[in-house]
Structures are given as C-alpha cells and as structure tokens.
Amino acid sequence: MVEYYDKELDLALRSIHRASLVTKQILRSLKNNVSAESKADDSPVTIADFAAQCLIISALHSAFPSDQFLGEESAAALRSKESLRSEVWKLVSQVPRDGHFADLAVPKSVDEMLDLIDLGCGSQSGQGRVWVMDPVDGTATFMKGQQYAVCLCLLVDGVQKVGAIGCPNLPFETATSGRKICEEHVDSEGYGVVISAVEGHGSYVRPMTADSIGTAQKINPVVPAEDVSHLDFVGSWPETSSQRMASHEAVGKKLGAQWPGTELWSLQMKYISLALGATDVMVRIPKGRDRYTQIWDHAGGQLIYTETGGVIKDLDGGAIDFGQGRALRGERNFGLIAARPAHFEVIFEAAHEVVSKDSR
Incomplete structure (x- = not known):
C-alpha cells in the first residue's frame, strides 16, 4: 500500500515556502550583495542558512516531536558571535504568522532558536523518520542573486518519502515550459516556485507568492531526443x-x-x-x-x-x-x-x- 503523507507534504510545502520568503527578503534588502561567514570548511554561510534551518525545524518539530532532523548548519557560530546571532534572530522573529502560516511554530526566544538549529546536528544512523534539509543549497550563487534551492526531504528508514524544494529565483514560466534554466535568468518580481514529490505519487510544481502557494501542476515524464x-x-x-x-x-x-x-x-x-x-x-x-x-x-x-x-x-x-x-x-x-x-x-x-x- 502506497502512503500519501498528506500532513507531511502540507507542512513541508508551507515550511519551505516560509523559509524561501526569508531568503528572498535578504536578497532584495541587500540588493544581491550578501555578506558571509566562514564555516570550518571555508564555504560561505549566510544569515539566510541559519534562519531558514531554524524556521523549517521549528514548524516540523512542533508537528512531529518524535521525528529526527539532519541539517547542514549548527548554531556554534551564532553562539560565539553576538552580532551574527542578533541578525538571525531579527529575521526569525519577524516572519509572517497569519493566514497561510498561522499554525507554523516560531521560536519564542534566542535560546530556543539556537536549540532548534542544533536539532539538525543529530541523526547519524539514518533510521526511523528523519527530515533532511539544506537551508540554502548553492550559497555561492545565492550570494550573487542567482539560482539556489531551499531543500527538505523526509526519509523513513533511509527511503525518500516526501521531498519539497523551494527555488525562489526560478520563474514559474521557465519551470513549466521546459526551457533552459540559467543562473542569471531569475524571478526578480515574484517569489519563484516550490517543487515537490511523494513516493509513488509523482512530482508537482507550484508558484510561490508573498502569502500563498498556487495551484499544483504535475510534471510529466520527459521524452528526450533519440540521438x-x-x-x-x-x-x-x-x-x-x-x-x-x-x-x-x-x-x-x-x-x-x-x-x-x-x-x-x-x-x-x-x-x-x-x-x-x-x-x-x-x-x-x-x-x-x-x-x-x-x-x-x-x-x-x-x-x-x-x-x-x-x-x-x-x-x-x-x-x-x-x-x-x-x-x-x-x-x-x-x-x-x-x-x-x-x-x-x-x-x-x-x-x-x-x-x-x-x-x-
């Protein structure tokens, strides 16, 4: 029997939507000139990574308290640097909390924010229900205002069951036309798309707006060139x-x-x-x-x-x-x-x- 995971998909879509809006807000407020901290491997990390991971985990942990989380970021840099911590808390504490987002949990304090981010440092075994996330995949191109992704997947005993990926700079028209995706061709006026799948039920693309997600459009199998x-x-x-x-x-x-x-x-x-x-x-x-x-x-x-x-x-x-x-x-x-x-x-x-x- 194929499971539908309706509740998980709904929360995945809305938490990715909310996190995507935060990343887009950062890009627009800083005119695509995003500052970065350095992680241990010297890759860039921004306030967007921390805020997005916190918000995604906050929504899911409230709904599924027994689930595990596996994310790219830890809160170590935030705990040691007050100015960075304050920037992330400002983002997290000002997210929309009504309408489409009304029942998505938000941390009530800075300490709770840090602890939520660190929940993503767990789950070494890969067994049970594990939410895997990359709050900003493509941080280097995100910092240039190019293509990036806000990513979430539910694994059950190591099997992908639900996936939701926000593409805040990917125009809906491009996503639904089969046209080439370019780093520089971005959705400068809108909020991009969220693309999702549930095992056994196909994949769908939806436009994102400032306060809602549009109607789902199924992604049909592509027939490639014969040659x-x-x-x-x-x-x-x-x-x-x-x-x-x-x-x-x-x-x-x-x-x-x-x-x-x-x-x-x-x-x-x-x-x-x-x-x-x-x-x-x-x-x-x-x-x-x-x-x-x-x-x-x-x-x-x-x-x-x-x-x-x-x-x-x-x-x-x-x-x-x-x-x-x-x-x-x-x-x-x-x-x-x-x-x-x-x-x-x-x-x-x-x-x-x-x-x-x-x-x-």
Whole structure:
C-alpha cells in the first residue's frame, strides 16, 4: 500500500515556502550583495542558512516531536558571535504568522532558536523518520542573486518519502515550459516556485507568492531526443577537490554530445533541471572511493526526479543508499548517473569505459 503523507507534504510545502520568503527578503534588502561567514570548511554561510534551518525545524518539530532532523548548519557560530546571532534572530522573529502560516511554530526566544538549529546536528544512523534539509543549497550563487534551492526531504528508514524544494529565483514560466534554466535568468518580481514529490505519487510544481502557494501542476515524464549526441549534460565545470571534471567531459564527448552543456552550481538545482526536462543527463565521477558527498545535497531532489520517470544509479549500478547518515560514502555509492530510461544504459556504459581508463 502506497502512503500519501498528506500532513507531511502540507507542512513541508508551507515550511519551505516560509523559509524561501526569508531568503528572498535578504536578497532584495541587500540588493544581491550578501555578506558571509566562514564555516570550518571555508564555504560561505549566510544569515539566510541559519534562519531558514531554524524556521523549517521549528514548524516540523512542533508537528512531529518524535521525528529526527539532519541539517547542514549548527548554531556554534551564532553562539560565539553576538552580532551574527542578533541578525538571525531579527529575521526569525519577524516572519509572517497569519493566514497561510498561522499554525507554523516560531521560536519564542534566542535560546530556543539556537536549540532548534542544533536539532539538525543529530541523526547519524539514518533510521526511523528523519527530515533532511539544506537551508540554502548553492550559497555561492545565492550570494550573487542567482539560482539556489531551499531543500527538505523526509526519509523513513533511509527511503525518500516526501521531498519539497523551494527555488525562489526560478520563474514559474521557465519551470513549466521546459526551457533552459540559467543562473542569471531569475524571478526578480515574484517569489519563484516550490517543487515537490511523494513516493509513488509523482512530482508537482507550484508558484510561490508573498502569502500563498498556487495551484499544483504535475510534471510529466520527459521524452528526450533519440540521438544521444543531442543530450544536454548539466554540471558545474570548474575542477573540484572531489569530482573528476575531465572525466565528465570524456563521457559527454564519447557520446558525441555538445560540451559543455548547461552549467548550474547548486546540486539540487541540477536535479530540478533534470526533473523539469530542461537538461537530460548528470554524471558524477569522484576522484576515488574515499570521497563522499553530503546527504542534503541529494535527498529530495532525487525523489523529485525519479517521480518524473528518471533513473539514478551509482557507477556500480546500485541504488543510492540514504540510510548512511550524514554522508553518502564512496565505498557504498561510488558516483552516480541520472538520466532518462531510454538512454541510461548507453550513458552507463560510456561512464564505465571512462572510469576504467582513469583507473589504469
């Protein structure tokens, strides 16, 4: 029997909506010039990350007090820096509390705000009901006023059940037309879209406004071009410490595809582009099996894509294991390929040839 998760989906949509509005408010008030703190790994983190994580957990923890949470941020920086803490508290304490948001819990004090953020530091096992979130995926592009995502996924014993991703800079017209998604083509007047899925029930896109979410429109499976040379690969092309970018290019060229394809920085926005039919293929080839990626960069987005008919497997042909805790480790899931069924096998074979050559 397929469960509907109606209450979970409703709260996921509205909590993501509220968090997305906060991030958009920051962008507009600072004219896309967002200051950042440095985390331990030197990646940028803004007041938006902290405020969004707090608000998402606040709404869900009030409704599901026994559930676990797994988020990217901890409140350590806020506890040690009063000025930063005050900025985040100002955002959190001024969120809308009526109408569409009336029953969404809000922390009553600074201490409660900090404790809620730190609830996301738990759940190492991946078992039971775990809400995984990335409050701002693509912080670097968020700071430029480009594409980013506010992400949430409910895992039950390591299986994706509900996913909701806010894309505050993605125009509804772009999301529903299959047109290319560009970093610079943003919804400057509106509030973007929220895209969701429940396991076994398909994926849907809804426009977000300042005080409500619009009517859901189902995302229908996309039929890609028959010729693999016409497939559009989505990625971010600068070399990283974990991914073999040259190997990604080698797969594309082996298939005769135009290179580079569509460039998007946020990993969750890559899944959204695949789900909407704006791109066709994503390949991720790590530099070794000792590499890992964070679970919040994939949970929810993968569900949304597979619910539109897409296929995702690791480079060994296995399913992605979301029961690993905070990280998806290379020993269990080495890399991945995301593509439509019609072309998956030929892409998989091309990737294997490239990986075999790399390992010689």
